[in-house]
Amino acid sequence: MPTFNLKINNENHTVEADMDTSLLWVLRDTLGLVGTKYGCGIGQCGACTVHVDGNAMRSCLLQVSQASGMEITTIEGLSKEGDHPVQQAWLEHDVPQCGYCQAGQIMTAAALLKNNPNPSDKDIEGAMNGNICRCGTYVRIKEAIKTASKL
Amino acid sequence: MTKIRTQYDRRSFLKISAAAGGGMLIGFSWLTGCVSSSEPEGLAIPNEWFEINGYIKIGDTGMVTIYSPNPEIGQNVRTSMPMIVAEELDVDWKNVVVEQAPLNTGFYQNQFAGGSLSIRLSWNALRMAGATARRMLLDAAAKEWNIPVSDLTVAQGVIKEKNGERSIGYGEIASKAVGMEVPEEVELKEVKDFKLISTSVKNVDGKKIVTGKPLFGLDFQREGMHLAMIQHPPAFGMTVKDFNQDEIKSMPGIKDAFIIDTSLEKPGRFDEIGFKQLIAIVGDSTWQLMKAKKALKANWEVVGELEDTQMHQDRMETMLASGKFQQGRKDGDTEAAFKKAAKVIERTYSAPFIAHNTMEPMNFFANVTDDSAELIGPTQQPKALEDSAAQLLNLPVENITVNMTRIGGGFGRRLYQHFGIEAAAISKKFGGPIKLIYTREDDMTQGTYRPTYISKYKAGLDENNNLIAFSVQGTGMPESAVFPNRFPAGAVENYTAESVAENTNITTGAWRAPRSNFTAGAEQAFIDEVAELAGKDPIDFRLELFDRAINNPVGGRHEYEAERYAGVLKLVKEKSNWGETKPGVHRGVAAYFCHSTYVAEVIDLVMEDGEPKIKNVWCAVDCGIVVNPDAAINIIQGGVVDGVGHAMYSQLTFNNGAPNEMNFDRYQLIRHSQAPEKIEVFFVQNEIEPTGLGEPGLPPAIGALANALYGATGKRYYKQPFVSYQPVTG
Numbered sequence: 047m048p049t050f051n052l053k054i055n056n057e058n059h060t061v062e063a064d065m066d067t068s069l070l071w072v073l074r075d076t077l078g079l080v081g082t083k084y085g086c087g088i089g090q091c092g093a094c095t096v097h098v099d100g101n102a103m104r105s106c107l108l109q110v111s112q113a114s115g116m117e118i119t120t121i122e123g124l125s126k127e128g129d130h131p132v133q134q135a136w137l138e139h140d141v142p143q144c145g146y147c148q149a150g151q152i153m154t155a156a157a158l159l160k161n162n163p164n165p166s167d168k169d170i171e172g173a174m175n176g177n178i179c180r181c182g183t184y185v186r187i188k189e190a191i192k193t194a195s196k197l
Numbered sequence: 198m199t200k201i202r203t204q205y206d207r208r209s210f211l212k213i214s215a216a217a218g219g220g221m222l223i224g225f226s227w228l229t230g231c232v233s234s235s236e237p238e239g240l241a242i243p244n245e246w247f248e249i250n251g252y253i254k255i256g257d258t259g260m261v262t263i264y265s266p267n268p269e270i271g272q273n274v275r276t277s278m279p280m281i282v283a284e285e286l287d288v289d290w291k292n293v294v295v296e297q298a299p300l301n302t303g304f305y306q307n308q309f310a311g312g313s314l315s316i317r318l319s320w321n322a323l324r325m326a327g328a329t330a331r332r333m334l335l336d337a338a339a340k341e342w343n344i345p346v347s348d349l350t351v352a353q354g355v356i357k358e359k360n361g362e363r364s365i366g367y368g369e370i371a372s373k374a375v376g377m378e379v380p381e382e383v384e385l386k387e388v389k390d391f392k393l394i395s396t397s398v399k400n401v402d403g404k405k406i407v408t409g410k411p412l413f414g415l416d417f418q419r420e421g422m423h424l425a426m427i428q429h430p431p432a433f434g435m436t437v438k439d440f441n442q443d444e445i446k447s448m449p450g451i452k453d454a455f456i457i458d459t460s461l462e463k464p465g466r467f468d469e470i471g472f473k474q475l476i477a478i479v480g481d482s483t484w485q486l487m488k489a490k491k492a493l494k495a496n497w498e499v500v501g502e503l504e505d506t507q508m509h510q511d512r513m514e515t516m517l518a519s520g521k522f523q524q525g526r527k528d529g530d531t532e533a534a535f536k537k538a539a540k541v542i543e544r545t546y547s548a549p550f551i552a553h554n555t556m557e558p559m560n561f562f563a564n565v566t567d568d569s570a571e572l573i574g575p576t577q578q579p580k581a582l583e584d585s586a587a588q589l590l591n592l593p594v595e596n597i598t599v600n601m602t603r604i605g606g607g608f609g610r611r612l613y614q615h616f617g618i619e620a621a622a623i624s625k626k627f628g629g630p631i632k633l634i635y636t637r638e639d640d641m642t643q644g645t646y647r648p649t650y651i652s653k654y655k656a657g658l659d660e661n662n663n664l665i666a667f668s669v670q671g672t673g674m675p676e677s678a679v680f681p682n683r684f685p686a687g688a689v690e691n692y693t694a695e696s697v698a699e700n701t702n703i704t705t706g707a708w709r710a711p712r713s714n715f716t717a718g719a720e721q722a723f724i725d726e727v728a729e730l731a732g733k734d735p736i737d738f739r740l741e742l743f744d745r746a747i748n749n750p751v752g753g754r755h756e757y758e759a760e761r762y763a764g765v766l767k768l769v770k771e772k773s774n775w776g777e778t779k780p781g782v783h784r785g786v787a788a789y790f791c792h793s794t795y796v797a798e799v800i801d802l803v804m805e806d807g808e809p810k811i812k813n814v815w816c817a818v819d820c821g822i823v824v825n826p827d828a829a830i831n832i833i834q835g836g837v838v839d840g841v842g843h844a845m846y847s848q849l850t851f852n853n854g855a856p857n858e859m860n861f862d863r864y865q866l867i868r869h870s871q872a873p874e875k876i877e878v879f880f881v882q883n884e885i886e887p888t889g890l891g892e893p894g895l896p897p898a899i900g901a902l903a904n905a906l907y908g909a910t911g912k913r914y915y916k917q918p919f920v921s922y923q924p925v926t927g
């Protein structure tokens with residue numbers, strides 16, 4: 047099996063995996079970084095969202111071979127103390143219900159705010175539309191993003 | 198003061214102590230990760246813990262562990278159940294950590310998540326647990342100081358002498374409390390004295406969720422464990438004959454592949470009836486398993502009818518026309534009343550099969566040996582799983598342990614046991630611990646779907662526009678959604694409710710607010726149309742009917758309390774400023790009672806670029822005492838989004854027995870841009886024992902939506918989904 051050098055959350059990892067393995071399963075199965083979630087595997091739900099060179103990407107669609115050499119951030123590495131403004135705002139609004147989709151929502155929101163610190167409702171909807179929440183926490187997510195934009 | 202008999206003895210306490218405390222901490226190291234994240238600040242980790250009873254463990258530093266007995270599916274019971282214990286225990290919530298209790302039928306009751314029943318059924322048991330422990334701690338302090346208990350007070354986990362200087366913390370006296378006699382009777386607080394209940398407490402797992410800590414079944418890891426996947430037949434009505442076993446087994450990372458049979462001799466209501474023979478593949482990594490699944494070449498055999506959606510609709514319509522109904526209720530003479538009515542209106546409503554689509558797909562860990570089985574994962578009903586596993590494995594139930602992880606969505610899906618049973622069958626055949634993972638496609642195409650329904654409503658008005666006759670006839674696959682004794686039963690002189698069921702081999706089951714999730718939308722849209730025909734305001738029209746049910750109820754009993762039903766309508770009327778009109782804003786109202794809770798909702802909707810957009814939703818809820826208001830608001834908001842979303846966009850259709858929608862590219866779930874912009878929730882204040890919230894927020898949203906859409910488009914909406922397939926992605 048080929049090996050790949052990955053830079054994840056500022057740490058270097060060497061992993062063995064099939065060329066076409068999606069980054070999602072390398073994170074979850076090989077590295078034990080299970081904060082990144084599986085929801086659909088086809089880029090439709092956003093549960094697997096990570097940052098690649100600062101942009102929100104679906105890790106289920108990214109092959110491990112493509113991910114080499116890029117700066118990857120997962121929910122575990124978003125902040126050291128779990129106090130990224132988006133995480134703080136999420137706690138303040140007590141957003142999660144089941145919680146399963148939330149890592150993906152947070153990663154998408156954090157990337158949005160980095161590129162657009164004061165998003166309008168339309169901007170938020172546009173950026174977040176790829177993240178499904180079956181529990182229906184959308185109203186709180188929008189409020190939390192607005193709170194985070196002020197932190 | 199309310200006094201309550203404690204109902205448990207020393208022995209049952211000790212039994213649970215062993216199971217909940219030691220057993221769990223030593224035996225399931227991963228599950229100790231399922232301790233809440235709100236680690237008490239400024240309190241040292243205790244050196245020693247003292248089990249006061251099966252719900253409560255107190256550390257020598259004053260830290261308190263409260264066990265949450267029921268599965269957490271997002272309804273937030275892991276916060277609200279311990280809150281109830283903490284209230285009666287009189288402990289500072291800051292010093293509390295929460296741990297998931299294991300399945301223990303010897304001590305806990307009703308360890309399941311379904312029917313919005315967790316809080317309702319456990320209210321007394323949780324209060325009693327807290328009150329009993331409090332009393333034992335007080336007894337211990339009284340004995341220590343040699344004064345009567347009546348000379349003591351307690352607040353925030355500190356016991357004080359009323360007329361003296363002495364005080365002692367729970368942590369310091371806990372070791373002595375363990376040895377105290379368990380009181381036969383304890384006093385419960387008056388509702389007005391609650392300090393914690395009815396205050397908003399943050400989700401105890403919040404920090405862990407937002408930092409991506411392992412919490413869910415899919416995250417579970419055990420040293421030496423393999424991963425497994427299944428492949429079920431592609432269509433309902435098919436079974437597996439054989440497959441390219443040798444080829445699959447020789448693929449990289451694949452350890453074994455075989456066919457499992459999960460048939461049970463005496464299946465229960467929650468056991469699989471669809472796919473009992475499945476291909477199982479065991480391997481090292483999820484990715485390799487997914488590739489192996491793609492390489493499968495199986496021979497499937499047709500063993501039943503291959504159904505499709507058109508067939509379903511035709512059969513239900515034929516059934517509805519056949520008149521083969523079973524009468525659920527008959528008051529007066531509906532036929533005669535329709536004949537003499539000045540106006541008669543008849544409408545037919547339908548809804549498709551829908552999938553649960555919990556965001557966390559089905560999965561389970563199993564470690565089956567010759568004489569034991571350990572099952573860990575997301576189940577809403579651990580006891581049913583234990584029983585089915587005992588049957589499948591031919592083991593006594595005592596040799597089976599079931600532990601619950603946090604659950605990435607339930608909605609009824611995980612009341613069904615098949616994925617846990619499949620994991621057990623795979624582990625047994627493979628001979629080692631495995632974690633079974635479903636792909637999204639597996640999850641969506643081997644469902645226990647919400648049944649498909651059709652109901653026909655008919656109403657008759659007299660010359661003064663009074664409702665004098667009402668009938669409902671319903672069918673569905675495999676059940677009708679008609680509730681004969683719900684509204685407007687009791688409020689109409691001549692009333693009939695009739696049902697007939699049609700068969701299907703598509704597997705169905707409980708889906709958030711079973712039957713209510715269809716009936717509320719149909720009935721409340723119909724009532725709206727009847728009110729319009731009567732020339733009456735939709736809220737006033739409903740209130741008139743409730744007046745009748747209050748003052749002079751028709752027929753035998755009905756399920757609802759008309760005063761509380763009318764109460765939520767009045768509250769939502771006030772909060773939404775009903776009657777006020779704004780240009781371009783269209784309003785719809787609905788009220789529904791299910792799972793012992795009353796909810797009325799008003800939706801404000803506008804058309805933006807030809808698309809409906811919900812601007813505001815007001816919800817009025819009567820669920821008795823609200824344990825954790827902000828969390829209660831959250832779950833009601835979720836119910837509204839869920840109801841609106843499914844009614845607008847979701848359906849599962851079939852072709853030759855196979856679902857056409859297999860993933861979120863075809864199956865549409867509501868997304869951010871389609872969600873209401875604002876949802877406000879108001880609770881009726883009373884001291885009635887709390888009832889559930891997981892389900893009741895959803896059903897009325899569908900009626901309110903249909904009625905608001907009518908204002909916007911001039912069209913009535915009879916068929917779900919209201920909007921046809923339109924993929925929207927980010």
Ligand code: FES
Nearest residue numbers: 086087089092106
């Ligand atoms: S798992 Fe990647 S988008 Fe759904």
Ligand code: FES
Nearest residue numbers: 144145147179181
């Ligand atoms: S919180 Fe459950 S899916 Fe979003």
